[in-house]
Amino acid sequence: GNSVTQMEGPVTLSEEAxxxxxxxxxxxxxxxxxxxxxxPGEGLQLLLKATKxxxxxxxxxxxxxxxxETTSFHLEKGSVQVSDSAVYFCALGLSNFxxxxxxxxxxTRLTIIP
Amino acid sequence: NAGxxxxxxxxxxxxGQSMTLQCAQDMNHEYMSWYRQDPGMGLRLIxxxxxxxxxDQGEVPNGYNVSRSTTEDFPLRLLSAAPSQTSVYFxxxxxxxxxxxxxxPGTRLTVL
Numbered sequence: 001g002n003s004v005t006q007m008e009g010p011v012t013l014s015e016e017a018x019x020x021x022x023x024x025x026x027x028x029x030x031x032x033x034x035x036x037x038x039x040p041g042e043g044l045q046l047l048l049k050a051t052k053x054x055x056x057x058x059x060x061x062x063x064x065x066x067x068x069e070t071t072s073f074h075l076e077k078g079s080v081q082v083s084d085s086a087v088y089f090c091a092l093g094l095s096n097f098x099x100x101x102x103x104x105x106x107x108t109r110l111t112i113i114p
Numbered sequence: 115n116a117g118x119x120x121x122x123x124x125x126x127x128x129x130g131q132s133m134t135l136q137c138a139q140d141m142n143h144e145y146m147s148w149y150r151q152d153p154g155m156g157l158r159l160i161x162x163x164x165x166x167x168x169x170d171q172g173e174v175p176n177g178y179n180v181s182r183s184t185t186e187d188f189p190l191r192l193l194s195a196a197p198s199q200t201s202v203y204f205x206x207x208x209x210x211x212x213x214x215x216x217x218x219p220g221t222r223l224t225v226l
Contacts, residue, residue: 043204101211
């Protein structure tokens, strides 16, 4: 079946540090890949997405590249801020008939300290 | 656009009580879904719907019922609440199942 494995947390970084949160996936077919972010007390919101191999999604300084050869979609940011503290979820979506749902990873809690 | 709205925000139930969590969206999305979020478990799909009159089970459907009489609304019913149903519940909608999903703010449910 389809699955998403993402880096276990929690992750704690200092402000302006470089961030990587790893995400790998298993899927039959050609999924779309997503990163969602959940700020404290809120629902999830889309951070970025990529729909085909070699696409790069980007938003708010975050980037992730869809790597088919390594089945990965790692999230990166060059210089994190305190406001980036949140839980980050990697997800995949397949549009194959009969298997049309999003599959989420377990989430990675990120804390940025000033 | 209000997006996806959920009510109530918080609820406390006693074991055996029933209740309905409300979800509505104003984006004319065909696909709607309910998830529960538990610590260390990520999001697990409870039920989903690909359009009015069509619903199906997700990963953890036991103890929950849904119906979809309109495109806008997708209520989740707890038939006989159990402490294991203590969780945060999120409703989401999208144009189609594998597309970007828009989430509501969540309902925090405690079953005593």
